[in-house]
Amino acid sequence: xxxxxxxxxxxxxxxxxxxDPKLRAEIENHLRGCRxxxxxxxxxxxxxxxxxxxxxxxxxxxYSERLHKFxxxxxxxx
Amino acid sequence: xxAPDPLPHADSSVERDEAxxxxxxxxxxxxxxxxxIQPYERGVYLTAFSIxxxxxxxxxxxxxxxxxxxxxxxxxxxxxKFKNWLLxxxxxxxxxxxxxxxRNLYESIDEEAxxxxxxxxMPHQFADWRDVPSExxxxxxxxxxxLKAMESLPQKYREIFLLRDVEHLSVEETxxxxxxxxxxVKTQLHRARLQMREQLVPVFGKRWSDRLxxxxxxxxx
Numbered sequence: 001x002x003x004x005x006x007x008x009x010x011x012x013x014x015x016x017x018x019x020d021p022k023l024r025a026e027i028e029n030h031l032r033g034c035r036x037x038x039x040x041x042x043x044x045x046x047x048x049x050x051x052x053x054x055x056x057x058x059x060x061x062x063y064s065e066r067l068h069k070f071x072x073x074x075x076x077x078x
Numbered sequence: 079x080x081a082p083d084p085l086p087h088a089d090s091s092v093e094r095d096e097a098x099x100x101x102x103x104x105x106x107x108x109x110x111x112x113x114x115i116q117p118y119e120r121g122v123y124l125t126a127f128s129i130x131x132x133x134x135x136x137x138x139x140x141x142x143x144x145x146x147x148x149x150x151x152x153x154x155x156x157x158x159k160f161k162n163w164l165l166x167x168x169x170x171x172x173x174x175x176x177x178x179x180x181r182n183l184y185e186s187i188d189e190e191a192x193x194x195x196x197x198x199x200m201p202h203q204f205a206d207w208r209d210v211p212s213e214x215x216x217x218x219x220x221x222x223x224x225l226k227a228m229e230s231l232p233q234k235y236r237e238i239f240l241l242r243d244v245e246h247l248s249v250e251e252t253x254x255x256x257x258x259x260x261x262x263v264k265t266q267l268h269r270a271r272l273q274m275r276e277q278l279v280p281v282f283g284k285r286w287s288d289r290l291x292x293x294x295x296x297x298x299x
Contacts, residue, residue, distance in 0.1 A: 008201070012268035018249070040275075043207040046282065047275040048243050055216045056224050057244060059123045060133055063140075067119060068112060070141045075108050075148060 002026045007037045011044060096160060104151055111148055118161055121245050122168045128240040129172035130179075131229065139175050143168040162247070166255050169237075201276055205283030220281065227277035234258075235270035242267050 002010075007027055013019045014027055031038050050056060072078045099114040115122075122143055127136035146167050154163050214220060228236060241252045242263070249267075253260045 008272075009268075012271050013264065015271075016249075018264070039206050040201065043205070043279070043283070044271055044275045046207050046210070047271065047278055050210070050215060050220070050278070050282075051224055051228075051239075051243055051274065052246065053212060053215045054120065056221055057120075057124055057228075058221065059120050060137065063123060063137060064119055066137065067141055067144065071111070071144060071148070074145050075111065077108050077111075 002030050004030075004034060004037055007031070007034070008040065011041060014041070015045060015048070100151065100154065100160065103148075108148075114160075115144055115147070115164070118164050121161070122164055124240060124244060125165050125168045125237075126172045128228075128236045129169065129233070130175050135175055135179075136172070139168060139172045143171045146171070159251075162251055162255060165241070165245070165247075169255060201272065205279050207279075207282045210282060223278060223281040227274050230277055231270055231273055235266050235273065238263055238266045239270035239274065243271070 002023070007014075007030055010019060010023065010027060014024065019027075031041060096114065099110055103111050103114055119140070123136055123140045126139035126143065127133065130136050130139055143164065147164050150167075154160065210220075228239070231239060237256060238252055238258075241247045241255060242249070247255070249260050249263050252267075253263045256263070258266075
């Protein structure tokens with residue numbers, strides 16, 4: 001039986017599916033009975049969903065235009 | 079008199095295969111370089127930003143990185159992903175910029191000290207999270223909170239987190255680009271994810287004690 005500390009230690013590998021099947025099954029079993037670990041897993045997954053959305057991290061306004069203008073000068077494609 | 083062509087640039091709207099674009103740019107069709115880099119403009123900027131930590135510097139690094147990519151496009155090997163090759167150029171450019179900037183010297187030392195603490199990370203915030211509709215991700219409050227959380231990460235964690243969880247590179251690709259072992263990528267990514275989560279609890283979390291008051295004060299960790 002895995003402990004909460006072990007679940008926490010393996011949380012990232014668990015999310016990535018990068019974990020031994022036996023340990024995975026033990027963690028899944030633990031999660032069914034442990035609200036705190038379930039909350040940790042759920043909120044960490046939500047964190048990754050949020051940061052992975054391209055609307056969250058934006059480039060500065062006009063970045064692409066300034067980049068193309070810079071390159072056009074250097075490449076001679078103006 | 080012939081009517082003007084209603085779609086004079088119709089051909090440019092046709093999606094070209096990346097390998098074909100690279101071949102054509104190498105053959106001298108410079109103007110296709112903009113089409114080639116378009117999908118990666120954001121990733122190169124964000125990667126640079128994760129290292130130089132400053133909007134103006136990140137833009138300049140991105141410009142220099144794309145210029146270098148154009149100038150050395152013939153050095154891209156056929157077994158290399160264009161995206162990863164570009165990001166590596168951006169990482170090297172950003173690190174050079176960072177080294178030149180003496181202001182960052184002190185920050186680097188501070189961060190090394192933080193990273194030297196290899197103790198287990200202990201969560202302090204046990205809050206359950208609200209379900210946030212994805213439409214809300216565009217809200218300034220959320221964007222600022224995520225950016226602030228990311229900026230609070232130690233430098234090495236931030237680079238790994240950005241490449242893995244924002245740019246969605248694999249552990250192996252991240253390891254190669256940053257020149258660190260796969261084990262180090264996994265360990266530091268784990269800490270980065272937990273720290274990001276912890277930082278974002280005030281924005282997305284409901285108080286744990288509001289849901290399960292009888293557990294207040296108990297910590298299994």
